[in-house]
Amino acid sequence: MNSTSLGGLTISAVERETGLSKDVLRVWERRYGFPAPLRTAAGERLYPEEQLAKLKLVRRLMDAGMRPGRILSMSFESLNGLVRGSDSEVSADSALDGALALLKAHRGAELRSAFHHAILHDGLFRFLTDMATPLAIRVGNAWMRGDIRIFEEHLFTEQLTATLRAAMPQDSGTGRPPRVLLTTLPGEQHGLGLLMAEATLRLEGAQSISLGPQTPVGDIAAACLANRSDVVALSFSANFPQNQLTGAVGMLRAALPAETALWCGGAGVVHARRIPDGVARMTGLQEIRNEVAAWRAARTERGAQQ
Amino acid sequence: MNSTSLGGLTISAVERETGLSKDVLRVWERRYGFPAPLRTAAGERLYPEEQLAKLKLVRRLMDAGMRPGRILSMSFESLNGLVRGSDSEVSADSALDGALALLKAHRGAELRSAFHHAILHDGLFRFLTDMATPLAIRVGNAWMRGDIRIFEEHLFTEQLTATLRAAMPQDSGTGRPPRVLLTTLPGEQHGLGLLMAEATLRLEGAQSISLGPQTPVGDIAAACLANRSDVVALSFSANFPQNQLTGAVGMLRAALPAETALWCGGAGVVHARRIPDGVARMTGLQEIRNEVAAWRAARTERGAQQ
DNA sequence: TCAAGTGATTTGTCTAGGACAAAATGAATT
DNA sequence: AATTCATTTTGTCCTAGACAAATCACTTGA
Numbered sequence: 001m002n003s004t005s006l007g008g009l010t011i012s013a014v015e016r017e018t019g020l021s022k023d024v025l026r027v028w029e030r031r032y033g034f035p036a037p038l039r040t041a042a043g044e045r046l047y048p049e050e051q052l053a054k055l056k057l058v059r060r061l062m063d064a065g066m067r068p069g070r071i072l073s074m075s076f077e078s079l080n081g082l083v084r085g086s087d088s089e090v091s092a093d094s095a096l097d098g099a100l101a102l103l104k105a106h107r108g109a110e111l112r113s114a115f116h117h118a119i120l121h122d123g124l125f126r127f128l129t130d131m132a133t134p135l136a137i138r139v140g141n142a143w144m145r146g147d148i149r150i151f152e153e154h155l156f157t158e159q160l161t162a163t164l165r166a167a168m169p170q171d172s173g174t175g176r177p178p179r180v181l182l183t184t185l186p187g188e189q190h191g192l193g194l195l196m197a198e199a200t201l202r203l204e205g206a207q208s209i210s211l212g213p214q215t216p217v218g219d220i221a222a223a224c225l226a227n228r229s230d231v232v233a234l235s236f237s238a239n240f241p242q243n244q245l246t247g248a249v250g251m252l253r254a255a256l257p258a259e260t261a262l263w264c265g266g267a268g269v270v271h272a273r274r275i276p277d278g279v280a281r282m283t284g285l286q287e288i289r290n291e292v293a294a295w296r297a298a299r300t301e302r303g304a305q306q
Numbered sequence: 307m308n309s310t311s312l313g314g315l316t317i318s319a320v321e322r323e324t325g326l327s328k329d330v331l332r333v334w335e336r337r338y339g340f341p342a343p344l345r346t347a348a349g350e351r352l353y354p355e356e357q358l359a360k361l362k363l364v365r366r367l368m369d370a371g372m373r374p375g376r377i378l379s380m381s382f383e384s385l386n387g388l389v390r391g392s393d394s395e396v397s398a399d400s401a402l403d404g405a406l407a408l409l410k411a412h413r414g415a416e417l418r419s420a421f422h423h424a425i426l427h428d429g430l431f432r433f434l435t436d437m438a439t440p441l442a443i444r445v446g447n448a449w450m451r452g453d454i455r456i457f458e459e460h461l462f463t464e465q466l467t468a469t470l471r472a473a474m475p476q477d478s479g480t481g482r483p484p485r486v487l488l489t490t491l492p493g494e495q496h497g498l499g500l501l502m503a504e505a506t507l508r509l510e511g512a513q514s515i516s517l518g519p520q521t522p523v524g525d526i527a528a529a530c531l532a533n534r535s536d537v538v539a540l541s542f543s544a545n546f547p548q549n550q551l552t553g554a555v556g557m558l559r560a561a562l563p564a565e566t567a568l569w570c571g572g573a574g575v576v577h578a579r580r581i582p583d584g585v586a587r588m589t590g591l592q593e594i595r596n597e598v599a600a601w602r603a604a605r606t607e608r609g610a611q612q
Numbered sequence: 613t614c615a616a617g618t619g620a621t622t623t624g625t626c627t628a629g630g631a632c633a634a635a636a637t638g639a640a641t642t
Numbered sequence: 643a644a645t646t647c648a649t650t651t652t653g654t655c656c657t658a659g660a661c662a663a664a665t666c667a668c669t670t671g672a
Contacts, residue, residue, distance in 0.1 A: 151529035223457035
């Protein structure tokens with residue numbers, strides 16, 4: 001039952017650990033000869049730890065845009081070199097370096113204090129743009145290169161989430177328009193962008209309501225109607241499957257009333273090929289502020305005309 | 307691509323919505339004649355919404371201990387009766403009813419105020435046991451029965467999460483042992499249980515560190531070593547795939563040092579078939595308190611002997 | 613020079629039914 | 643009551659083929 005005691009992992013365990021489906025694991029074996037698991041007496045696949053490690057590297061490189069046919073035949077060491085060489089950071093920012101050092105030393109509480117201090121010192125919005133965002137990018141890159149481990153990335157996310165939720169401005173019903181409905185689509189793994197967008201909107205005095213991550217398209221539309229939202233805002237991380245993006249956003253655009261604005265933001269939307277008509281794309285938190293201002297200006301104007 | 311426009315959902319979509327694996331969906335169809343999806347021109351399964359609804363009911367009843375062979379042949383209405391009968395919500399708790407009414411009226415801010423007020427009135431622990439937990443169960447049941455929409459469940463989760471994170475006791479390095487590492491396994495969708503467990507541990511004065519949800523087994527073990535944790539605590543929602551539970555927990559138990567305790571809690575663990583040796587199962591927040599006390603007692607005793 | 617096709621290739625997911633391991637049930641025994 | 647054992651039920655894994663969707667490599671037209 002316990003896989004490590006048997007000298008390998010079952011295909012279910014590998015699916016859980018790597019996020020690669022059983023179908024993919026089997027078809028890669030058939031097509032590319034890797035992975036090449038051992039077999040139990042009953043003929044079931046048994047993956048050694050080394051193959052699991054290589055599969056995790058492959059997974060990382062594929063998230064960075066590589067294709068399995070190219071990289072599955074390479075050795076573990078070559079893949080490691082690829083991951084390391086993929087990008088380098090030369091910019092030396094002392095605050096960011098300090099935070100990264102705390103993270104690598106697993107000093108979660110101190111990391112949180114550093115965040116808190118930065119918010120008090122520079123204000124929440126500057127913290128978001130000058131510290132949280134670049135730090136998240138660095139952590140993501142470091143994870144891709146294998147410089148930090150997954151649990152360290154989790155620790156970072158958790159501390160930043162806790163900090164942001166504690167610092168989140170409460171609107172307590174006093175917010176002005178627009179009423180914004182915030183969420184992510186199903187399949188989106190990261191909720192940090194959502195929180196940062198929510199904080200920015202609240203700072204602008206907008207009435208923003210978050211549904212949290214992973215709301216199906218039909219339910220976003222239903223929530224928008226129930227909430228009488230002026231704007232629906234979606235957050236996309238770099239990992240979000242690009243193929244789903246255009247289709248799902250188009251579906252949502254069609255399901256929403258024409259007068260409801262649809263805003264998309266986050267790293268996943270920067271490199272998106274095409275965005276459907278009637279959908280705004282914003283590549284940074286500053287653009288949220290601009291868009292809120294533009295929305296208010298347009299509404300005032302129209303209100304004056306009517 | 308769009309599932310609803312095709313008049314049904316693909317097998318992947320049903321797997322995602324119900325948590326039933328593709329293999330199970332196909333073998334049920336073969337053995338019991340249900341589900342009986344339509345087919346696309348290419349011969350691929352296309353599940354109508356009604357069958358999805360029935361599958362969700364079946365899933366819920368199986369979580370309550372029923373077996374597929376018994377219930378798959380029953381009608382949607384009969385199953386609905388079973389679900390209604392199974393959970394006795396005769397208890398009319400005015401606070402819970404009030405909160406549920408606020409949720410159904412989409413008054414998120416007021417719901418949050420109600421939570422906040424309850425915490426101030428009864429204390430955080432009583433709030434968790436007497437309000438948050440039963441309310442989460444009611445919301446889950448109502449969702450399964452179709453009495454509330456998914457976005458309403460999201461709204462509930464988001465408001466409760468925000469409340470808990472704001473009310474979370476900070477340990478700021480002053481915590482006493484045990485040092486607890488909190489997370490969930492990959493595949494776990496819900497993070498509320500984790501937050502509630504974290505709050506309980508902090509109330510006990512324990513040094514608890516959360517990695518957030520969905521940490522792979524290998525990385526949990528690495529984090530445990532790096533953090534020198536005394537205890538690793540996992541949270542399982544009712545939706546967590548039962549088949550994976552035993553295997554993954556067994557793997558983790560094997561990967562952790564023998565002196566590190568492993569605690570599993572949450573609705574997903576209540577009906578678990580078997581828990582590996584050396585793993586504690588706790589079915590409520592109170593048990594966390596007991597277990598912390600027991601851990602401290604054992605440690606003092608051993609310390610005195612040595 | 614860049615945008616928009618077009619065909620070829622790559623890649624992921626689906627299908628079928630058989631096989632069997634693990635768990636639950638029920639009956640017989642201590 | 644608690645244990646054992648056989649029987650049923652149930653979930654997972656297997657193979658290998660098929661094909662849809664995404665991407666690449668290339669051409670065409672503005």
